[in-house]
Amino acid sequence: MTETEIKTHENFTLPASLVTKIDVSRLVSEVERVDNEMTASAVRAKAGSGEQTQPMLSDQLSEFLHQNNLTLENSIERSNLIKELRLLKDKAPVLHMTFSVTADVESLQKLTDWVRTTVHPQAVIAVGLQPALVAGVYLRTPNHVHDLSVRGALQGRHGLLVEELESLRGSK
Amino acid sequence: MGIFQHKKPEVKKTPQEEASDAVVNYIDETFKDELRTFGRSYFEKIINDTGALFQQDLNTTIGQVNVQLQDHVTKQLDVAIAQVNVELKDRVAKQLEGQFTEYNNEMKQAQEVALKTLTENSEQLQAEYQDLRTTLQKNVADQKVTLTNVFEENKVRIAEMKEAQDMALKSLNDSAQALKDQYAQINATLEKNVADQQQVLVSAFEDNMGRIIEHYLLGALGDQYDLKAQLPSIIHQMEENKQAIVDDMKL
Structure with missing residues (x-):
């Protein structure tokens, strides 16, 4: 050494x-x-x-x-x-990342690369599987949760959908 | 003639004798029989003709006798019947006259009795009529008095009832108006509630429809993308939230 x-x-x-x-x-x-x-x-x-x-x-x-x-x-x-x-x-800091599909090794390595480059050089990832997410990732850090999935996006835009339905109802 | 017999010498006869001998020879048994037969048949014929004539005469006679007898009997019968008719007519007329007289008498008696009875009944009825009339008049007078009293009483009662009716009517009108007002109020409240309920239901429906659409999208898109395809998007989103993630990791 x-x-x-x-x-x-x-x-x-x-x-x-x-x-x-x-x-x-x-x-x-x-x-x-x-x-x-x-x-x-x-x-x-x-x-x-x-x-x-x-x-x-x-x-x-x-x-x-x-x-x-x-x-x-x-x-x-x-x-x-x-x-x-x-x-x-x-x-080592742990990022819990839950995907909607099984993560392949190559993708995980790319993600790990990004995390260590951007977030923390010794960070490791805990991989989870939740098909209900549809796509994207559900990221859990030590103190926060970041729902970057399609499901979260749909839920976040639930109001928009309701507005659209209301406007449709109003136009009829 | 036999073998040993000698022919007698022939005696000559006179024509008369010859004729009588011829007659005697001619009239033998056969002839007699024939004559007999002929006579029998002629006799029978005569008898038959005579019988037929006799029968004819007899029939004619009987016919005539019948006709005469019939006429005689008819005449006798007509006479007898006419006589009997006359006698019968007299007798019947006498009997009928007697009976008519008897009936007339009896009818007269019956009429007198009936007339008498009718007269008595009529007098009785008249008496009863008088009684009834008197009684009726008395009753009418009494009833008149009673009715007058009752009328007076009822008049007062009717007046009182009318007053009560007016009050009741007024009270009913007031109640009706109050009900009307209450109804209007309830109607307004109900309409408002219905509108609110409708809005709530519509909102719930829209919310649920939103969830259904989300669920559908999630179900439909679930298996479409692998991680490789998602990676650029994931990294992009993480880039956008990079600062928050870094700050959290530092804590």
């Missing part, structure tokens, strides 16, 4: 593939697994039973490490990373 910037959970750059809190948890579990494997491998190497092998890393972890210029060579680094990742998991 380069010492130019100390990476903490507050300045982690999260890859687009890391969308939800579950993904973060998975990342934490993976780092812990890698840490265990590498520790065991080191011990075995010291004991002379074999060479130290590099564990398999997932694309998500590789991307994360690459974007944050992190390595897992050092056990201290790995421990710090695990600690920071756990903090990230607990403290």
Whole structure:
């Protein structure tokens, strides 16, 4: 790990593939697994039973490490990373986004990209499904709710519909 | 003539003798029988003719006798009947005269009795009429007095009733007017309520119709769009609400 910037959970750059809190948890579990494997491998190497092998890393972890210029060579680094990742998991701001259809990965990644660019760099998304929304998204932030769905638009313009019906009644 | 008999010598006869012998020879049994038969048949014929003539005479005689007898009997009968008629007529006339006389007497008696009875009845009726007349006059006088009294009483009562009627009529008119006013008021209130109810119902209908249309649109458009198609719109809307979202995340 380069010492130019100390990476903490507050300045982690999260890859687009890391969308939800579950993904973060998975990342934490993976780092812990890698840490265990590498520790065991080191011990075995010291004991002379074999060479130290590099564990398999997932694309998500590789991307994360690459974007944050992190390595897992050092056990201290790995421990710090695990600690920071756990903090990230607990403290990352969550945007609850409910869609009317099942969200595909690509769309989610684009959304995540936008959220991290515009709203918060460590924000994660909690995805929900509510077909009654028809289209759009029902966004829930820690203290507010933003109904950006077609259903909400229709409800918001309910008065307009009633006015139209009244004018139709009046014209007859 | 036999074989051993000698032919007698022929004796010559006179023509008379010959004729009588011829007659005797001619008139044999056969001839006699024929004569007999002829005589019988002639006799029978004579008898039959005579009988027929006799019968004819007899029939004629009987016919004549019948006619004469009939005439005689008829004459006798006519005489007898005429006599009987005369006698009968006399007798019947006498009897009828006697009976008529008797009936006349009896009718006269009956008429006298009836006349007497009628006279008595008539007198009786007259007496009764007189009595009834007297009684009727008395009753009429009494009734007149009674009616006069009743009339006077009723007159007063009628006046009182009229007064009461007038008051009742006035009261009814007042009630009717009050009812009319109440009716008008109720009518106005009812119309207003109906109008209000109508407005409420129409508003509810329009509201429900709006919901129905929304529901329909939601149902109709539900499965039309996938997230990829919606993404630009979602991002656009989030851009519009970006500041609010950022501020909320900072809190």
